[in-house]
Amino acid sequence: MAQQGAVQVTLEASPDEIYDIELEHSLLEANGKLAVENRTLLDKHGITAIDFMGAIGSGKTTLITKLVEKLKDQIGVAVFNGDATTSNDADAIAAQNVPVVQIATINGCHLDANLVGKGLRKIELENLKMIFIENIGNLICPAEFPLGSKARVVVVSVTEGPWMVRKHPHMFLGAQVVVINKIDLAEAMEVSVEQLINDVHALKPDIKVIPTSCKRGAGLDEVTETLLAI
Amino acid sequence: MHEFSIASGLIEKLLDFAEKNPDKKLVEVRVAIGEFTQIEEEQLRFCYESIISEMPIAGSTLTIEAVLGKVACPHCSYSGPPKYWEGVISGTPIATLECPRCGKAARASEGEECAIRSVRYTQPNEITELTR
Ligand SMILES: Nc1nc2c(ncn2[C@@H]2O[C@H](COP(=O)(O)OP(=O)(O)OP(=O)(O)O)[C@@H](O)[C@H]2O)c(=O)[nH]1
Ligand SMILES: [Mg+2]
Ligand SMILES: [Zn+2]
Numbered sequence: 001m002a003q004q005g006a007v008q009v010t011l012e013a014s015p016d017e018i019y020d021i022e023l024e025h026s027l028l029e030a031n032g033k034l035a036v037e038n039r040t041l042l043d044k045h046g047i048t049a050i051d052f053m054g055a056i057g058s059g060k061t062t063l064i065t066k067l068v069e070k071l072k073d074q075i076g077v078a079v080f081n082g083d084a085t086t087s088n089d090a091d092a093i094a095a096q097n098v099p100v101v102q103i104a105t106i107n108g109c110h111l112d113a114n115l116v117g118k119g120l121r122k123i124e125l126e127n128l129k130m131i132f133i134e135n136i137g138n139l140i141c142p143a144e145f146p147l148g149s150k151a152r153v154v155v156v157s158v159t160e161g162p163w164m165v166r167k168h169p170h171m172f173l174g175a176q177v178v179v180i181n182k183i184d185l186a187e188a189m190e191v192s193v194e195q196l197i198n199d200v201h202a203l204k205p206d207i208k209v210i211p212t213s214c215k216r217g218a219g220l221d222e223v224t225e226t227l228l229a230i
Numbered sequence: 231m232h233e234f235s236i237a238s239g240l241i242e243k244l245l246d247f248a249e250k251n252p253d254k255k256l257v258e259v260r261v262a263i264g265e266f267t268q269i270e271e272e273q274l275r276f277c278y279e280s281i282i283s284e285m286p287i288a289g290s291t292l293t294i295e296a297v298l299g300k301v302a303c304p305h306c307s308y309s310g311p312p313k314y315w316e317g318v319i320s321g322t323p324i325a326t327l328e329c330p331r332c333g334k335a336a337r338a339s340e341g342e343e344c345a346i347r348s349v350r351y352t353q354p355n356e357i358t359e360l361t362r
Contacts, residue, residue, distance in 0.1 A: 018257060018350050023247070026345040027239045027261070110232055145232065166318040170268035173327055173338070202315055204327045206335035 031145050034113035038148025041120055042131070049131040050227055051111075051147050053171060054155035055164070059181040061089040062214040063155055063223070064132045068096045070224050075129035080119050082111040082136045089134065099123050111135050116147045130227075146174075151230045157182040158191040165199035172200055177208045177226055184213040233270055236344060237277035241287070243346060248286050251351075256290040258350040264341035265299035265312075265325050299341030303329040309339065 026032070042049050052060045064079055071077050078099040081089050094100040101119040103111060116133060133149060152175040156164055159182055165172065172178060178200050186193050197209045208226055212219030240261065248256060263269050271294050278292045301312045306329060313330040314323035329336040 018352055019254075020348050020350050022348050023243075023346050025243055026343065027236050027243075028344050030239060110235075112235070145235075166315075166324070169315075169318075169324045169326075170266070173266060202326060202328065203324070204335060205329075205333065 028145075031113045034117055035146040035148040038113055038117050038120060039150075041117075041125075042148060042150075045125045045128065047125060047128050047131055048151075048227075048230055049133060049147070049149040050230065051133040051135060051149035051152045052155055053135045053152060053175070054179075055157070055160055058155045058157040058160065059179075059212075059214050060134045060155045061092055063179060063181065063212070063220075064134055065093055065096065066214055066217075066220050067132065067224060067227070068093060068098055070220065071130065071228075072096060072098055076127040078123055078128055078131045080111075080116060080131060080133040082115075082134055099128075105136060110145050111147060112145045113147050151176040151227070153177040153179060153227075155179045155181055156196070158186045158189050158193065158196070161189070162191045162195060165196055165203070169203050172203050172207065175204075175207060176230070177210065177223075179219075179223060180209065180211045181214055183211045183218065184216050232268075233273040234277045236269060237274055237281055240278065240292075240346065241281055241285070244287050244290070244349070245285065247349065254351040254353050256287045256349060256351050258291045258293055260293045260295060260347040260349070262295045262297050262343055262345050262347050264297045264343045266338045266341040267344055269344055271296075295347065297341055297343060299325040300339045301327060301329065301336035302339040303332060303334065303336040305329065305334040305336075306332040308332065308336065312336070312338075312341075 052064060054060055068077050068079065078101070079093045080101045080103055081093060082103045082105060083089050101122055103115050103119055105111060105115065111133065133147060154171050154175045156178065158180065180193055180196050183193055193211050197211070200207055200209050210219050210222050210226065212223060214220070240259070244256060244259060263271070274294065275292055282288050282290065299312045300310060302309045308329050308331040311330070312325040313328045315326050316323045318324055325341070327336050327338065
């Protein structure tokens with residue numbers, strides 16, 4: 001300590017002697033705490049937030065738009081859209097006439113609980129039952145940053161090739177639902193949907209996997225039911 | 231690059247330490263990273279070194295300790311090392327959440343951390359400090 005009164009003590013130390021101190025401090029804790037705060041706020045209002053992760057272009061916006069279409073007449077729905085640069089995605093969803101919050105991230109890498117918390121304070125939470133959060137298209141980053149949602153959905157698509165689950169295992173470990181999208185293209189891509197499902201289950205046996213085609217509408221009822229039951 | 235966010239959080243904590251202890255010079259920080267996280271050692275180190283280059287903690291080294299994962303199974307009460315998925319694309323076996331004993335879904339009980347463990351510092355002679 002640089003207190004002048006402590007001179008006597010520190011004099012004994014030679015200038016380059018090395019000291020160790022324990023400094024236990026979690027680097028994920030700050031975000032983790034905010035995620036818990038978000039969750040408490042959401043629970044207080046009876047809102048279920050679902051967070052969608054997945055590679056760029058896997059179909060997150062398309063899927064969320066379809067879900068909003070199905071649900072908006074039954075329950076209050078809002079969408080948070082994390083887009084690094086543009087508002088195209090947010091605009092597409094806003095066309096559905098539901099509240100949309102666009103969240104621009106600083107490093108363009110992932111949403112964090114702080115940004116989502118700010119978003120939650122921007123909208124009217126009364127009457128909302130569900131918030132869909134579209135994370136930035138990125139398979140590696142968002143896994144470490146919980147947002148306060150009740151469930152995480154990973155959206156992958158067959159166009160990412162046959163090995164995408166094996167290449168990005170961590171994303172799946174923290175998720176509750178996996179959507180394998182664009183199955184209408186599976187044959188053309190020579191990708192086995194079955195194999196992708198097996199790969200996901202090899203990592204996490206109890207995860208729910210739903211193959212979909214947002215284009216043709218396949219599997220969307222099952223996604224809706226699954227999310228409503230969360 | 232989530233490593234950038236993590237490095238920033240780490241550096242913030244270290245600058246805080248440096249500010250509270252102006253008589254100590256940070257030489258090393260030790261960080262533990264769990265196997266179930268997807269934090270890249272090399273990227274984290276790169277971010278750390280680039281960010282601190284102009285800071286009072288410049289020159290300090292980052293030492294990363296890899297923490298192996300462990301799982302606990304609610305179905306059969308297994309507790310121990312995870313089942314590894316061998317022979318996958320990357321060559322490195324992947325720790326899974328499949329219970330090695332009964333095959334059902336287990337939970338990660340260790341290996342999810344990313345935390346500072348300790349710091350090392352030197353304490354230059356106080357006399358020099360005071361007469362400066
Ligand atoms: N063939 C086919 N195309 C799809 C399907 N779902 C989405 N797409 C198309 O895939 C493209 C990307 O879809 P988005 O919904 O924008 O993907 P995203 O995951 O939101 O992308 P980013 O936000 O940029 O990461 C669009 O051209 C969609 O029309 C599908 O089931 N089948
Ligand atoms: Mg999108
Ligand atoms: Zn078991």
